[in-house]
Amino acid sequence: MSQPKAVVQASIIHQIIKVAHQESVTPPLIRKNLHADSVQVCKLIEFLDEQLEKNGLAHSHVEAFDIPDTLGEVLSDYLCIINLKLLNFTKPANVAFYNIFARELLASVPSEPDEDRSVLRQESLAQTRYRRITNHLTKALHYHVYEEPMTTGDHLPMIFYTLDGIEYLDIALLSLTDAITINEETGEIIDTNHIDASNLKIACRINITKLKDHKYKNSESTYQAENYIQWIQKGTSSKIPEYIQDFLPIRVRLDDTVATTKLMKSLINYLDKSSFDEKSKKEIQSEVLTLLGHKAKTKKSVNIVDEIDPIIVTKSTLSNLTIAVGDSFKTFRENNGYSATDENNSNVFAPAKKPLQNYEMFSLDFGEIGDDEILKISGSRSLLGEEVKLKESDNDEAIIEIKVSSENLLAVRKLFK
Incomplete structure (x- = not known):
């Protein structure tokens, strides 16, 4: 200093x-x-x-x-x-x-x-x-x-x-x-x-x-x-x-529902750009959701700096990843919605229960499709009804439709070829 x-x-x-x-x-x-x-x-x-x-x-x-x-x-x-x-x-x-x-x-x-x-x-x-x-x-x-x-x-x-x-x-x-x-x-x-x-x-x-x-x-x-x-x-x-x-009194009252959604979106966006493997990303998201869910149930506040950031740091240590200060979740937040000019940007807030449900993971196991072949689909619940839709017909059959973003389309085409 x-x-x-x-x-x-x-x-x-x-x-x-x-x-x-x-x-x-x-x-x-x-x-x-x-x-x-x-x-x-x-x-x-x-x-x-x-x-x-x-x-x-x-x-x-x-x-x-x-x-x-x-x-x-x-x-x-x-x-x-x-x-x-x-x-x-x-x-x-x-x-x-x-x-x-x-x-x-x-x-x-x-x-x-x-x-x-x-x-x-x-x-x-x-x-x-x-x-x-x-x-x-x-x-x-x-x-x-x-x-x-x-x-x-x-x-x-x-x-x-x-x-x-x-x-x-x-x-x-x-x-x-x-x-x-x-x-x-x-x-x-x-x-x-x-x-x-x-x-x-x-x-x-x-x-x-x-x-x-x-x-x-x-x-x-x-x-x-x-x-x-x-x-x-x-x-x-x-x-x-x-x-x-x-x-104080401050102009912008913290909206706990908005703050909860904002934190989860920020976390997911950060993990998407991070060097963590997919398994570690899911584990971090799951651990954060568990923590926020407990806080919401007990009506206690969460401190992002003291309680969320350490989860990521611990996982990086276990994964043998070195995260520079410029690549930390804290720096990412400050550059994406948590700066001095942004709203609902406090490091302390009381998590809301309802928006957390959108980020819980779903898993669909269709069992054996062909010769010992198994199909599984998993993802955040927030995708259901948005990027992942169920379209039912009159003859008791249904189709699951998955929306593919433009940046992922090329990779998906390669898989199907």
């Missing part, structure tokens, strides 16, 4: 305290001081960058800026400049806010009731504004974590920074007890040398520059927002993708 050239504006680690199925609500732990060690913070940005690169297959943008208890509302109210026009300034303010008095900008973000005056004296006005914004973001996420009984709380790093002139906000829900040495009293990171990716529950990266552009131009009829939110989720609960989508 290369050290990111990030300029940190503000960073802090709050905490959401909750165990699964907790009935009483424990208020979030709001830290009073920003983190002072930018070196450790940059290491955390680097860690999150690596995780988003590896697992971050979900992209979207804010659905609306006025939904209560959401990141979109908090940033719209307290960070996007357009809302500052509503304030009563002592002199005019332009949209670039160069003429806005800093105290008036600060006053637009409500403080905590017990805010420490000594902390205010140590901070710049911009740092105070960022810190107060993280307080409101924490309360918004806290609401959604408690809305779903199965979710759990944890440490909540939030980092505002710029990289190559672009503003970003990183948010993560991360277990730091075993991964990072942290001062539990102040929330400051002491050491990030042993960050364990398994302790990461969620991570979001918001391109603040593009979010502001969306907010400014949202009312224009011809404007189309780019995707500027990237996120990942960990866990097997089917509700895990839901609460993070509600917190």
